Amino acid sequence: MLHGQKHPADLGYAEITAQLQELASTYDCQLISIGKSVLGLDLWTIRLGTGSRSVYLTGAHHACEWLTATLLVRFCRAYLAANRSDAELSGVRISDLFHRTAVWVTPIVNPDGVSLARDNLRAIPAHLQADLIKWNGGRTDFSTWKANIRGVDLNRQYRAEWHQAYRRGPKAPAPKYYAGRFPESEPESRAVAKFIRTLEPALLVCYHSQGEVIYWDYRREAPAKARRIARELSRLSGYALVAANPQSAGSGGLKDWFIHEFRRPGFTIEVGRGINPLPPAAFDSIWRQNLPLLARLPAFVLT
Ligand SMILES: [Zn+2]
Numbered sequence: 243m244l245h246g247q248k249h250p251a252d253l254g255y256a257e258i259t260a261q262l263q264e265l266a267s268t269y270d271c272q273l274i275s276i277g278k279s280v281l282g283l284d285l286w287t288i289r290l291g292t293g294s295r296s297v298y299l300t301g302a303h304h305a306c307e308w309l310t311a312t313l314l315v316r317f318c319r320a321y322l323a324a325n326r327s328d329a330e331l332s333g334v335r336i337s338d339l340f341h342r343t344a345v346w347v348t349p350i351v352n353p354d355g356v357s358l359a360r361d362n363l364r365a366i367p368a369h370l371q372a373d374l375i376k377w378n379g380g381r382t383d384f385s386t387w388k389a390n391i392r393g394v395d396l397n398r399q400y401r402a403e404w405h406q407a408y409r410r411g412p413k414a415p416a417p418k419y420y421a422g423r424f425p426e427s428e429p430e431s432r433a434v435a436k437f438i439r440t441l442e443p444a445l446l447v448c449y450h451s452q453g454e455v456i457y458w459d460y461r462r463e464a465p466a467k468a469r470r471i472a473r474e475l476s477r478l479s480g481y482a483l484v485a486a487n488p489q490s491a492g493s494g495g496l497k498d499w500f501i502h503e504f505r506r507p508g509f510t511i512e513v514g515r516g517i518n519p520l521p522p523a524a525f526d527s528i529w530r531q532n533l534p535l536l537a538r539l540p541a542f543v544l545t
């Protein structure tokens with residue numbers, strides 16, 4: 243690759259937004275904003291399919307895991323194109339699923355954080371910069387930042403033993419693990435939770451990095467079919483199954499709240515292997531591992 247040339251998988255909020263808008267003007271799909279970030283950026287969400295049984299996919303809850311947004315947008319494009327041309331995607335005829343299911347996708351839950359992790363303070367309002375540097379331990383390199391722009395870890399914000407998540411984490415804004423002052427205190431997590439309460443999806447997948455593992459349970463509250471689906475997702479991706487994340491028991495995590503609240507299948511998929519942020523060069527193998535899984539997700543809500 244030539245010096246200074248960006249890797250095609252290296253997409254930030256502006257590029258992801260442009261791609262979603264292009265998809266919305268090219269294909270049969272719907273693009274909505276489910277809310278705004280702290281800094282006023284739209285939380286773009288796209289619907290693929292016209293059916294009533296729904297799947298909901300989220301990416302980039304954590305700032306330094308922005309490669310998950312590229313994965314989801316690439317999937318949206320492939321799914322819509324396969325539907326239009328009546329073609330198979332990874333062996334699945336998408337037009338058979340398109341009118342029976344709806345796949346909703348929020349590629350970037352944490353756009354302010356993604357901007358901070360990708361570009362440091364360049365696009366961050368001046369009045370916020372001193373606090374951010376303080377919360378980051380005096381460093382001006384934010385590349386490993388996970389939280390939102392207020393230093394709240396958005397995947398510790400949901401109503402799944404939130405108090406435990408708060409007790410175990412920092413008690414003030416930080417690059418990661420601060421659960422905030424109360425559940426859903428942040429506009430990003432509040433918007434996602436509200437959207438889920440309205441949509442009531444039959445299945446949820448939260449994309450994170452890294453580890454090449456799939457978490458599928460929470461306090462043994464996942465329904466019986468979640469284990470069966472998890473085994474299939476593991477087979478399709480080659481990722482290992484873990485019942486629950488021991489690091490974040492009672493984590494305030496989205497998939498934990500979803501399982502607890504709806505007793506429906508919810509999964510956290512950790513893509514890639516290495517240190518966050520994963521290099522864009524990791525994208526091709528992540529795509530190969532996840533496309534067979536993603537193409538089959540809607541079929542799981544029909545059985
Ligand atoms: Zn994460």
